[in-house]
Amino acid sequence: MSDNQNLLAEQRRALILDEVRRRGGVRVNELTRRLSVSDMTIRRDLDALARQGVIEKVHGGAVPVVEASTHEPGFEAKSTLELSAKEDIARAAASMAVPGSAIALSGGTTTFALARHLLDVPGLTVVTNSVRVAEVFHSAQRPTSAGGARAGAAAVVLTGGVRTPSDSLVGPVADRAIDSLHFDVLFLGVHGISVEAGLSTPNLAEAETNRRFVRAARRVVVVADHTKWGTVGLSSFAGLDEVDAFVTDAGVPDAARQEIEEHLPGLVVAGGSPDE
Known part of the structure; x- marks a missing residue:
């Protein structure tokens, strides 16, 4: 890391996380020197990253949390993470939806955020395997005390299937x-995305359902915050060459951004500099 004195909090934490993962651990005194910030600032950053579950604090520093490739967090657990990043991504991705088109949304908290931004796109036909995403559209169609349902509301198709911890419906149905x-x-949320594994998930049945989504779409847009880059789940379901665009947030470190651009020409970095 070079002189990053003017980095904002989310940028700084993304750099710290990248360094922890790359080196297998860091010390507080190294980070204070390299980032030109106080010991207290670094410790706050490490506390924030530890609360997100991506690092483990140890005496004098931090090490990465290595989750099992089969670990699948529930929707509620994921919904509290990277909220501003997901909103930036959702806003940028919504501009890619053409009025009157047929779109698909996979499960996940980022596609859930995207669904809210798609409510004003007229004439959409939306296919989803996410109970949460479907509810966003169905709620918009219900009459309210202020008047009728939203004009131009989308036609929504919810697939059947077996419900996952992420409230997605998967399996043969x-x-x-x-x-x-x-x-x-197809707007596709992912558990992990990397050069080696492509798009992956810890849920084998979800991997197969996502594979079908990818095959059925003329254009595939992955929506995922910066913490998903470099994460690998149990089962890969698509290669990076099958992705037309990758919408992520400004928290992605420069080194990771360069790597992504080498393999994904359709990179879209949403939002400006993260806030303090």
Whole structure:
């Protein structure tokens, strides 16, 4: 790391996390020297990263948390992480939805955020295997005390299937439904994305359902915050060459951004500099 004196909090924490993962651990005194900030600032950063569950604090520093490739966090646990990043990503991705088109949204907290931004895009047909995403659209169609349902509300198709901890519906029923459909664009949330493993998930059934989504789409847009880059789940379901665009947030470190751009020409970095 070079002189990063003017880095804002989320940028600084992204750099710290990248360094922890790359080196297998860091010490507080090294980070204070390299980032030109106080010991107290670094300790606050490490506390924040530890609360997100991505590092483990040890005496004098931190080491990475190595999750099992089969670990699948629930929707509620994930919904509290990287909120501003997900909003930036959702806002940018929503601009890629063409009025009157057929789109698909996979499960996940980022696609859930995206669904709210798609409510004002008229004439959409939305296919999703996410109970949470479907509820966003269904709620917008219900009459309210202030008047009727939202004009131009999307037509929503919710696949059947077996519910995962992320509130996605997967398995043979979902797979058969998706196989019979064709989408202009798929907005795909992922557990992990990397050069070696491509797109991956800890859930084997979800991997197969996502594989069907990718095959059915003319254009695949991955929506994932910067913490997903370099994460690998149990099962890969698509290669990076099958991705047309990757929408992430400004928290992605420069080194990771360069690596992503080498393999994903359709990189979109949403939002400006992260806030303190």
